[in-house]
Amino acid sequence: MAAQRGGHGVSSRLIVDGQGFLDVTEMPSLDSMVLDANGATLWLKRHERYGSRFACPSLQNSPYPLSLSLRIDDDGNFNLSIVDIPSIMTACYSISKQASGRLKPLPKISVEDAAFINKMIEQKFIPYQNIPDAPKKPIEEIRALGRQHFPFTPYNFELAMTLYDWTTASFARMVLFKIFQYTGINSGIAALPHPLDRESLAVNIWQSNFSVYTPQDADYMRTFLMQPAHSFDNLTGQLEEVIDQVYNFSEIENRLLVAAMKSMPRTSIASKPRLFSGQVDIEQLGTERFGIEFEECPLNEGPVGVELTHSLKDALESYMSVGKTITTKMVWSFTDSIEEAMHYSNGIVLVLNPPSGASVWDSVSFITPLSDDPTKIEYTAAPGTKFEIQSVQHTAVSGKPVTIIGLEPVLERNGPLKTRPMLEEIRQQRLSEGVVEQRIDSHESIRSGRGRYKSRR
Structure with a gap:
């Protein structure tokens, strides 16, 4: 690796064409440094005989950048080595010289899916049209972002466009058509995998009521392939005609x-030791529909026609109690500050703690570079992501009840390796820098929000 990359708390991604990703993350402390490569680690640790921090080159701003050698075989296995180590560094530090691991796989993208998205772009169903509070990104800018971020696939434009579209009000379609699936029932139709709670879908589209995002707005209704509706019966009639098309579109x-x-x-845990999310995503859902966002909700077993709504109290006493694991049905959005999470909260705040022994947020993705609002910090977790409930706290903000739920992503068994104790020590140093509950309680003047429809500040 001839080019100089990285930095304290920085995670750099190497794309290996046709094979996968290698995330190299630097995790420094005063007397040691860990270089994590997809969970495999290289490290430097000061010899105990050098007690003074001034006797050796500092790892915080060393004049001796690490030189790395990387070898990758045809099966995606890699060996990463530190080479050409200056003698002063070997005199001062114990150094592990080699680490081995596997590349993270490239995502699979079907030709049919990409063609469908292109068709929807041509017909102007993607992206959201006439965004009222931000200038729409030009198509050519989105193409350029696709080439920049997804150079490994010929469908880089389609990937960039769908990510951009998520950051607009189109997200409502992608959320509602996920959470109102009875995921415990197989429909037998691959394109439409589970039956839908159609009545709840219609009600929640009809109840959309923030700014211009209402059933009477042509652009908003276009996201559901419908015309403006001035009565619930009219909306229901339209939805029945297009519901399978919208469902397929959403999938x-x-x-x-x-x-x-x-x-x-990926984002390093050293730079973002915790993430936060204001829930529920859409105001009209209410806290009573937070529980149905998870596969573990028993209502997912049906029967078809039962209303998908479950009180938060009952959910927290059963499948969402402390120690339980939940699996998301939809994309979840997070931010990096409790203030921003409270801005979007409708009664619930999620506090996401990193997995023990991890160096990067492998379960969430930083998507702001492709957002319609470049000032909005947003991380997303995919449907099917698992989280362990670590804590539940009930409090009040500005006199309104707020439930604070502490979560930790559950690492896949075949996912990134957990790192060594030295990295865990560095991670704990970062986590100890603030107590989340105290920070939340100190923001009593923050007003509760309207979900992701909120106008920009």
Whole structure:
């Protein structure tokens, strides 16, 4: 690796054409440094005989950048080595010289899905039209972003477009047509995998009521392939005619959205030790529909026609109780500050803690570079992501009840390796820098939000 990359707390992604991704992340402390490569680690640790921090080159701003050698075989296995180590560094530090691991796989993208998205772009169903509070990105800019972020696939434009579209009000379609699936029932139709709670879908589209995002707005209704509706009966009639088309639309766009998310570089835990999310995503859902966002909700077993709504209290006492694992049905959005999460909260705040022994947020993707709002910090977790409930706290903000739920992503068994104790020590140093509950309680003047429809500040 001739080019100089990285930095304290920085994760750099190497794309190996046709094979996969290698995320190299630097995790420094005063007396040691860990270089994580997809969970395999190289490290430097000061010899105990050098007690003074001034006796050796500092790892914080060393004049001796590490030189790395990388070898990758045809099966995606790699060996990463530190080479040409200056003698002063070997005199001062114990150094592990080689680490081995596997590349993270490239996402699979079907020709049919990409063609469908292109068709929807041509027909102007993607992206959201006439965004009221931000200038729409030009198509050529989105193409350029696709080439920049997804150079490994000929469908880089389609990936960039679906990710961009998610950051607009189109997200409502991608959320509603996920959470109102009875995921415990197989429909027998591959394109439409589970039956839908059609009545709840219609009600929640009809109840959309923030700014211009209402059933009477042509652009908003176009996201559901419908015309403006001035009565619930009219909306229901329209929805019955197009519901399978919109369902298929949502499934395909969600698939490409997830592929795009997985292809974005990872964020190091050293730089973002916690993430936060204001829930529920859409105000009219209410806290009573938060539980149905998870596969573990028993209502997913049907029967078809039962209303998908479950009180938050009952959910927290059963499948969402502390120690339980939940699996998301939809894409979840996070930000990096409790203030921003409270801005979007409708009664719930999620506090996401990193997995023990991990160096990067492997379960969430930083998508702001492709957002319709470049000032909005957004991380996303894909449908099917698992989280362990670590804590539940009930409090009040500005006199309104807020439930704070602590979560930790559950690592896949065949996912990135957990790192060594030295990295865990560095991670704990970062996590100890703030107590989340105290920070939340200190923001009593923050007003609760309207979900992701909120106007920009």
